[in-house]
Amino acid sequence: MGKDKIVIKGAKEHNLKNIDLKIPRNKLVVITGLSGSGKSSLAFDTLYAEGQRRYVESLSAYARQFLEQLKKPNVESIDGLSPAIAIEQRKAGANPRSTVGTMTEIYDYLRLLFARIGLPHCPKCGREISPQTSQEITDRILALPEETRIQVLAPLVRGRKGEYKKLFEDIQREGYVRVRVNGKVYDLAEVPSLDRYKKHDIEVMVDRLIIKKGIKSRLADSVETALRLGKGIVLITVNGKRLTVNRELLFSEHFACIKCGISFGELSPRMFSFNSPHGACSGCDGLGIRMEVDPDLVVPDRNFSIYEGAILPWSEPITTRRHKWKYAAQRYYSQQLETVAEHYDFNLHIPWKNLKREERDILLYGSGDDSLNFHLERHGMTHKFCRPFEGIINQLERRYRETSSEYVREEIKNKYMRTSSCPDCKGARLKPESLAVTVGEKSIAKVCALSIKKAQEFFSNLKLSRKEALIGREVIKEIRERLNFLINVGLDYLTIDRMAGTLSGGEGERTRLATQIGSGLVGVLYILDEPSIGLHQRDNRRLLNTLKALRDLGNTVLVVEHDAATIRFADHIIDLGPGAGRHGGEVVVSGPLEKILRCKRSLTGRYLKGELKIEIPKKRRPVKGKYLTIIGAREHNLKNIKVPIPLGVFTCITGVSGSGKSTLVDETLYRALANKFYKSKEKAGEYDRIEGLENIDKVIIITQDPIGRTPRSNSATYTGVFTPIRELFSQIPESKIRGYRPGRFSFNVKGGRCEACQGDGIIKIEMHFLPDVYVSCEVCKGKRFNRETLEIRYKGRSIAEVLDMIVEEALKFFKNIPKIKHKLQTLYDVGLGYIKLGQSATTLSGGEAQRVKLATELSKRSTGKTFYILDEPTTGLHFADIQKLLDVLNRLVDMGNTVLVIEHHPDVIKTADYIIDLGPEGGEEGGFIVTSGTPEKVARRKESYTGQLLKKILA
Structure with missing residues (x-):
C-alpha cells in the first residue's frame, strides 16, 4: 500500500479536522480550496514537516544541531512518505550577494569557465595577455612569413628613471654587443649618457635572424636567453626589407602586461567570485553598490535659495538626540556659506536651480586645492583660518x-x-x-548582464578553438541546461545578475523550481505553493510542462494552486473546505478531474464546470476625462513611454512576465507619488514628469510582503482594532478604580502581561539536537495576561477571551462600539470572518495576509481622491475569494477613488473598467504600451497576448 500511495491518517494540524487521505505517488497532485481552508496546513505543515523531520532524524545527533528542525505535526500516521522538498511562494532573501546566477549555480559554472578558457587583457590598456612557454613563443615566431627579419630583445628597464652606467657595463661583461635605448639601437661602446631624471626603456639585443628553415634550434636558444635576462619577458621586433621596424611582438611567461607593468596571478574560479577577497571589488566589497550621500536628499527642493534653507543638513543640522547646539551649528554653517559665496561671487538669495553648475559643485563637493579665508564666530570668539572648503557632501x-x-x-x-x-x-x-578576462569577447559581468534568453543565444553561438571547446564543453553544457530550465518556467526575461531580493514571490519560487529540476533528484516529494503566480496565461503551458518533467523523473509533485489550467492539468485533485478557518479543514472531494466536476459540494468543481462564475460587468464605468499621466518612463526596460491612467475607475495593468509592469507601477509611479505626498527617500525610476497630481491626495500600496514576522503580530494589532479594544477595557469602572491604562491590556509591555512567558502564552524549551519544544505557560495557561488583568471583563469576557474570538463573533459582540465595529466590518467584508483576532500573523496564509492589509486600508477614512495600488491581489485566492475581493475593490471605486491593479488572473482582467497592456514580450523586447482601453477594445488587438485571452473569455 505504501509503495504507490502516501497514506495520511488523523491529520489535525491547525484547522484540519482529523482527516484521512490517500495521495498517489509519482503523480502531479493539486491541492485546492478556499483561502484558509487548510491547504498549507496539509501540504507544508503536515506532509513537508513530517518528510523533512524524518530525513533530519536519520542523521547523526551532531549533524542535526546545524539543521532547521520542524516540530512533529499533529497527525496519527503517514505511510509511504518520501524525503520532502518545499518550494514556497515567498520573497527571496534580502542577502544582497544572492543573485539569479548564484541561486541556480549558473554563476559557479561561469566562474569555472572563465578561469579555464578565459582570455585575460590588461585592465589599463586592453592589450591581450597570455602566459606562454618558450616553446610556444618560438612556434609563434616561426609562424611569421619566410624572409622576415627579426630581432630578439630582452627588456631590462621599462619606463624607469636613472643613468644605468653599471647596467651597461654588466651587459658588456656578459658578451653582448648591442642595446636598444628608447627605441634606438646602439653599440654598447657608443651608448650616450642618459638623463637621470627622465624615464627610459632599455633592451639588450640577444640575436638577429631571418625566418627560414633550419633556425629553430638557434631561435629557441635565443628566446630562452632573452626570457632569462628579461625575467620572463621577450620582445620581438619584426622588420621589413629596409630594416625599419614594422611591428613589435611582446611575449611573457607570466600573466603580465609588459607595457603597463600590471601582473596577474594564475586564473582561478575564486578570482571571479564577488564573495572572495581575491575577486571582490575593494570599493564595495563585492556588493556592486555603496551607501553614499545623495545630492537630491541634501537639496530636496531646488526652488529654495540657500538663504531659505535649500541645503537641508545645514539648515536643519544633526547634532544630538535633544537637538543641543542646533542653532550654534546653523550659525557656524551659514558663516561658512557666506565666505564661500563671497569668495566665488555668487548670490545666496537666488533659487538653487539658478546657480551655475560649477557653483553648486563647489558647495556640494568642496573647493579642491583652492584655500579660502574663513572668519567664524563660535562661543563668543572669532576664529580665523585659511584652508579649502570641505563641501557639504564630503562633510x-x-x-x-x-x-x-x-x-x-x-x-x-x-x-x-x-x-x-x-x-x-x-x-x-x-x-x-x-573584469578584463573575456570569453567570446565578453567579460563575466557582461555575460551576467544578459537576459536568460540572450545568454542562451550567446552560449549557443559561442565560437571556441578546438582546445577551448575540449576544456569548456561540459561546463557550457551545464550552463545551457540551467538556462533552459529557467526559460521553461517563464523566466527568460530575468538577467543572471538580478539580485534575489528584487524577485517577486512567484519569480523566486520558479527560480528555485528550475534549480531543483537541474539537480535531477528522483523519488522526492516536491511541494510547491502557487508556482503560477506572476505568470501570464501565455506562459502557463511551459510551466505545466516543467512540472510534468519533474514528475516524469520519478517524483511526486504536490502543488497548492488555484489556477484553473493547472487544476485541469493535474493527475489528481484534492479539494479542501467546504469553508475557511473553523468552517474548513475537511476533504470535500479527492480524485481525478471528472470526480471533482461531479461533486455537488465542491465549490472548485462548480466553478470549473461553469455553474458558478465571476460575471462580466453589464456596464463598465466610463472614463471621465481626468488622468494621472506619467511621461517619459524609462527605468529598466521601459521605452520612454507616456502612460495615461484614468482616475475614478478600476484599471488593470497587464502583460507577460518581465514586460515592465512592476517597474512602471511599483518602482516608478508609486515611488514618485510617495516622494510627493510622504517625502519618501526611495528613489523613483527614471521619468520626466507626472501630470494630474492635483486630482489625488493620497497613495496607498498593498503588496505581497508578509504582515508580520513574529508571533506577537496578529490581525488585531496590524489593523489597529486592538487599540480601541484596549481603550474600551481601560474605561471599565473596575479598571478606573485600579488605575489601569490601555497599556495594561497589551501583551508586549510589562504591567498586564504574564511575565513568566513575557506575553507569548507559550514557553520555548531548547532541545539542542532535537526540535525545540513549545509548551503552554503554566502560570497564565496560555492566556498571555496575568490574573489581575484577566479579572477585568467587558460583557463577561476578559481581554484574552476577546482575542480568542473569530471576527464574525467579535462583530456581533462589539456591534454598539462604532470605532471597533468599523474595523471588524472591513475584515469581514474581505472574507476573513473566520480568523481569530489574536491569531498570529505567521500562521496566516499568503491570501489571508494580503486581505488583512486590504482591510486595514479600507478601514481608513477615504477622501474620494485616494489612489490605490495592488500588486497581484489574487495571490492565494480561490475563485469564490476573488469575487469578494472584486466586490471590495469596486466599493472603493464607487466612493470616487482610483484602483490600479497589476494582475494576470483572467477573472480580474475581464471585470476591469480599463486595461493598460505592456509588452509585447518580456525583458528588452518589452516596455512598450501594446494597447489600452476597455477589455472589449483590448480583445480586438491581435498583437496583444492579453487581448487574445480576453477574446475567448468575452466571446
Missing part, C-alpha cells in the same frame, strides 16, 4: 565615518544617504583584472 560622509554617536550616524544614513552603483566597478562587483 556629511566624514561625519558618518568618524562620529562616535550612533544617533548621528543613523540620522545621516536615514535622511541623506542612498544606495548607488559603486563608482569603482560600476556595479559589476569584481576587481578590474577579473
